[in-house]
Amino acid sequence: MRDAMYIPTLDDMLVARARIAPHIHRTPVLTSRFLNELTGAELFFKCENLQKAGAFKxxxxxxxxxxxxxxxxxxxxxxxxxxxxxxxxxxxxxxxxxxxxxxxxxxxxxxxxxxxxxxxxxxxxxxxxxxxxxxxxxxxxxxxxxxxVHPYNDWRVIAGQATCSAELIEQVEGLNAVVAPIGGGGMISGTCLTLSNLASGVKIYAAEPEQADDAYRSFKAGHIIADDAPETVADGLKVPLKELTWHFVKSHVTDILTASDPEIIEAMKLIWKRMKIVMEPSSAVPLATILKNPDTFAGKRVGIIITGGNVDLDRLPWN
Amino acid sequence: MRDAMYIPTLDDMLVARARIAPHIHRTPVLTSRFLNELTGAELFFKCENLQKAGAFKxxxxxxxxxxxxxxxxxxxxxxxxxxxxxxxxxxxxxxxxxxxxxxxxxxxxxxxxxxxxxxxxxxxxxxxxxxxxxxxxxxxxxxxxxxxVHPYNDWRVIAGQATCSAELIEQVEGLNAVVAPIGGGGMISGTCLTLSNLASGVKIYAAEPEQADDAYRSFKAGHIIADDAPETVADGLKVPLKELTWHFVKSHVTDILTASDPEIIEAMKLIWKRMKIVMEPSSAVPLATILKNPDTFAGKRVGIIITGGNVDLDRLPWN
Missing domain, CATH: 3.40.50.1100 (Rossmann fold)
Structure with a gap:
């Protein structure tokens, strides 16, 4: 029995991958010529909105x-x-x-x-x-x-989320960077676990709503800062970092980039319109930050994790 | 130079397929366990909403x-x-x-x-x-x-649309039926062209809005009936059959099934919610008719053409 603070390893990811294979989809990677031209980057969208139950979780x-x-x-x-x-x-x-x-x-x-x-x-x-x-x-x-089973501060959960970027680097060669949303940090921690071991040249950016930027402030301060009750359209990203995810963030994340709620909504609508996929506001934060920081990504091959597609169709944020 | 009433053949489809290959996507086929359980059929969604420019056209x-x-x-x-x-x-x-x-x-x-x-x-x-x-x-x-270039009453256009079901029967083995929306009849005619030649056991159903059911009435009457200005949420399907498409419909279509606007909107929302794809009301008519005629499709392997994804996100029909 491992204790609660056990840091998962590459072996844990590999075991997870074999264990969960019968129960999850190897989700597709989609591209959009329009969004490539708009950003000046080559974007590869890993579609976990098409995952079982509609999310990477x-x-x-x-x-x-x-x-x-x-x-x-x-x-x-x-x-x-x-x-x-x-x-x-x-x-x-x-x-x-x-x-x-x-x-x-x-x-x-x-x-x-x-x-x-x-x-x-x-x-x-x-x-x-x-x-x-x-x-x-x-x-x-x-x-x-x-x-x-904690939503993210759990080594078994992080090892599971880590399987997503293991697929991504098999599906797309020569990635320069991966951008994933950050809330509690489970997806980012899994991404760090896999890339730091298997593709250590790939930069890892965490994308966070400005209105819930506790991870950004933690990253700058060097210790966990938790907000009380942040409000953002990206409702999957309101929770704070915890010990395990903070370990990965501080050790392996290149930078944390933020975007405002209107920028997130615009990026979300752009993805719906151009890529014809249904995804959550949280999943649009990476594109919003890329549009805001063109110099960081221009000319690069960039993986983007579309984390989920469970959205209330009766209450879309632009209506 | 072929005259306007030339009926395209399998060779025309094969030429079209080679000609357009560099310019179009071989679109994916998606499935949903939830929708299979709901309908009692095995459904295979050919996603032309992910096609270049957002439609099979x-x-x-x-x-x-x-x-x-x-x-x-x-x-x-x-x-x-x-x-x-x-x-x-x-x-x-x-x-x-x-x-x-x-x-x-x-x-x-x-x-x-x-x-x-x-x-x-x-x-x-x-x-x-x-x-x-x-x-x-x-x-x-x-x-x-x-x-x-007429939208559908044109042999070059029909031969092009026919490439869609050529891909579908390669992607899915043992189909029993294909259901596609019918407006002017370009997609259905292409489907008839390909299946009657390459998979003649596959039944072909055309799905039409009740509120623009001129093809249904034409099919029953045995001659083209054109409506003046039908109104339906499935706005891609308001146009009437013409000579060329009528030829294919009367020769090869198994049946034409209709659904009401509320049924179409419900099927559309179900696909958005469960399959996480953005598609047009017109593309939901097949699922609406399958839900309405469960006995026709239960236990069958059924291809569904999701014809397009160009929808006004600011004016969704359930808002």
Missing amino acids: ARGASNAVFGLTDDQAARGVATHSSGNHGTCLSYAAGRRGIPCTVVMPRTAPQAKKDAVKGYGGRVVECEPSTSSREAVFAEVVAETGAEF | ARGASNAVFGLTDDQAARGVATHSSGNHGTCLSYAAGRRGIPCTVVMPRTAPQAKKDAVKGYGGRVVECEPSTSSREAVFAEVVAETGAEF
Whole structure:
């Protein structure tokens, strides 16, 4: 049993890759001549919006779920999340046929609750406060003995997310840089894990909303800064860094770039219009930062992680 | 020089395929476990929304443009269209570096005019009436000597559209049926051309909006019935059959199925939500008809042509 602060290695990524292969898609990489001309770069979009359950988090969740012993698995898994991690954990648990409980604020959108239930998971509601969430979650774990799978501060999850860039560097030769959104840092940490080992010349940029720029400020300050309740259209990116993800960010990230909410919405609409794919505001932050920093990326081959596609079609941010 | 009523053959499709290969995408085929479970069928979505210029019409337009002699090409091409054909003809002409004029009602959406201009074409406006359109178009041709490329009643265009199902039957083995939207009948005619020659066991269903069901009524009556100005959310499908497309429809189509506008919008939203792709209302008519006729498709392997992805993101039909 590894302790909670164990730093995952390349071997952990390789084990994850073999373990989750039957449960996830090897997602396609799309390109757009129009966006290449607009940015002066060659962009390669790794489409995790087309991933199982609609987000890259199916990778980490599947790695955690399928890595459990049978005894652990019998007691199920639990998490707190009102975003893609809850849906993806429910997906993975459903594939293994084990119970999954997701604690969510009662104020979370019905669509998010339905998504968890759609894959067979159970939603337990709490009040929209940290204290209520922690109390309710503790009850769930006491009752069920379920294994807690944190959305990102978990070595099994990071090793799972790391499989995404392992595919990307096989799909695209000679990348100069990868840009991925940063919230809690799970995807960026996985990207760091894989690229620092397998393609150490590739620069790693984290893209963050200006209105939730705690990772940017942490990076500049040299220690974790957590905001209380940032508000941004990129709602998947509001959470703060934690110890494990901070380790990867401070060791391997080239820079953190930010974009404003209007810039994020414009980049999102551009991708929908030109690439004909449905993706979340969070996934548009990389393109927004590339459009804002043309000199950094001009003439470069740049991978972009489109992290997810679970968006409320009745409430698009430009309407 | 073939006359206007020449019926294209398998050889014409094969020539088209070689000719247009450098200018179009071999579009991917996507699947959805959720939609398979919902319909009881195995659905294979041929994603022409990811085609160059955002629609299958890039195929027919490219075949027409690249089949011109140098003398013809020097005088350019012209058409009347306020939809994807105008954009795609402009795209193809731009690739060959020849002039393209598209006659459009001045009331057409600015986005459609911009799309033509974005690929280098010229927009000439007419009044929103058939007589004005015909008069303005005749002037354009008299001035320029441009070659008229009709949106669908043109053997070169039909042979180009026919390349789509040639790819589909290579990408998916053992199809039992293909369902494609029907407006003027260009895509369906191309589908008939290819399948009747290369996969004659595959049933061909045309899917049409109830509110523009002239092809359905033509099919039942045994002769072309054209409506005056039908109104439907599936705005690519309002135009009537013409002689060439009627030939293919009456000879090879298994049946024509219809769906209401609310059913089309629901199917469209389902595809956006579950498959994470941006596509037009017209492209949702096949799924709407499959959901409405489950017994026809249950247990079958069914190809669906997603014809295009050019939709106004500011005016989605469910908002």
